[in-house]
């Protein structure tokens with residue numbers, strides 16, 4: 001968006017430009033947010049700025065499941081209350097939030113950080129797949145639930161994972177297609193997601 005430097009203060013247009021680069025925020029929303037922040041108390045704006053900074057400085061990937069964490073292991077891997085015999089494989093960290101929100105799953109996770117996409121040139125080695133066999137050898141796992149998105153890329157990834165994991169003698173299941181094809185896990189409503197999880201099927 002071109003903002004007229006003769007009529008808009010530099011700091012205002014800079015923030016509008018930065019905000020409009022965020023997903024789901026168009027130029028109008030970016031303007032509204034910027035002028036809202038101008039009116040908020042100093043403390044609130046400072047807290048927001050610090051939260052953004054610490055998000056980048058203090059977080060890293062869990063050394064076991066690659067979820068976002070503040071320490072070596074994420075809270076889920078660190079917990080004694082999770083069922084260590086189950087691993088649910090998801091594409092993105094925010095998919096864990098969606099599944100945790102329904103509270104029906106008590107196992108562990110594995111975050112791929114993407115999906116196999118031949119059209120975009122993303123292969124199995126470009127996402128966190130190669131770490132999976134080692135992880136399955138370290139501790140006994142009875143079931144791997146594949147919860148990749150019901151998209152072409154998600155399906156391709158699921159099939160690849162099944163071929164990789166099934167020969168290890170581990171039960172491999174896939175979320176049932178209660179989810180409409182083409183949607184992404186993080187946007188699914190709770191009911192749809194619960195049904196999909198309950199209706200997961202063996203490959």
Ligand SMILES: [Zn+2]
Pocket residue numbers: 062063064065066067073074075076077078
């Ligand atoms: Zn973890």
